[in-house]
Amino acid sequence: MRIRLGYACISKTLDYLTPSSPYTYTEYLEKRSVKKLDSVIVSNLKALHELILYNIKNNVHFFRVSSKLIPLATKNDVVFNYKDPYRIYYQQIGKLILESNMRVDFHPDQFCVLNSTKKEVVSNTLEILKYHYNILDYLGVKDKILVIHVGGNTFGKEKSISRFINNFNRLPSYLKKCIAIENDDKIFNIKDCLKISQKLDIPVVLDYHHFRCNNEQEKLEDVMKDILASWHNKTPKIHFSSPKNNTKKDFRSHHDYIDVDSFIKFIDIIKGVECDIDIMIEAKAKDEALFRLVRELKYKTDFIFMDETSFIV
DNA sequence: GGTCGTCAAGGGGTG
C-alpha cells in the first residue's frame, strides 16, 4: 500500500503566496469595483499556480485548494463571470495538475450546510457546491471530490440526518457524484457518516482527530473496512491532525505539527490494506508540518519512502 | 515585529 501525504491551501515555506485574498462583501457594496475584484482573482490564481509548481518540485501529490480562490463567487447578487476572463490561468494550472498526476480537492467551509432547516442556507449551499464543482471543472480535474460535513443538529440527530439525505437527493446528479462526507468533532461521528454513506452510496472521509474527539467507543479497526469500501475504486482520503494540547478546552484545536507516534500507531491500524490512501495533514504549520513528519518517520520507522511525501508499508 | 480587531453567507449554547 502506498500512502501519499498532502497539505491544505497554503504553504508556510512560501508564506508570501496568498491564494485566498479577500474582496469582502462590505467593501464590494461600498465601491463596487470590478477592477479590484478582477485584480484579487488574478492574484489568487497566480498564487495557486505558484503553489502547484512548488508542490510538483517537492513531490506533493495531494493538495487542497482554498475555497476562497474566487471572492464573492457564491453571492447571488454579485453577478460576474469567473470563467472566461481567467481561462488561461485555469488551463495552465490544470495542465500542471494533470501532468504531475496531483490529486486536488476541496473542503467547502462552514457556510456549506446541506441539512440546514433554513431554506436560504440550503439554496446558498447549492450555490457553494456548484462554485466548487465549477473550479474543478475549469481546471479539468476528472476526479472531483468535495468533502463536506453533515451539518447542523437542529431537532436532533435522526431528523438532521434525514434532512441531509432528503436534500442530498434533490441535488443535481453531477454534484451527487462529487460529494464525500467527513465525521466532525462534535455531532456526527464516523458511525453516523457510514450510516448515511450506506444509504446514499457516497464516500466517507475519516478525520482521525475528529474520531478521537467524537466516537461511541468503537474501535477504529472495526470501522476502517467500511470506510475504505465506501470509496469503491477511488483512492480513499483521510484527514490527520493532532490536538493543540491535552486540556479539555484546547483538545479539539489543531496543533502546529503532527504527533509522530500517534501517526505511526494509525498507520499500524491501516497497514495491510490493499489500496493506496491519500492522507491530508491538517496542521497549522502546513507543508512544514508535513515535511517534519516525514523526517521523523524516516528516523523512527522502516517505511519505504518513494519520494519526499509518499511511502510504502 | 508582535498583537489585536475585523470580516464572513454557518451552528450552537446561554440567559
Place this chain on the structure above:
DNA sequence: CACCCCTTGACGACC
C-alpha cells in the same frame, strides 16, 4: 431575543 462562543486566513491598525 441578545450575546458570546466556535472556526479560517488575510489584512489593517496599533504599540
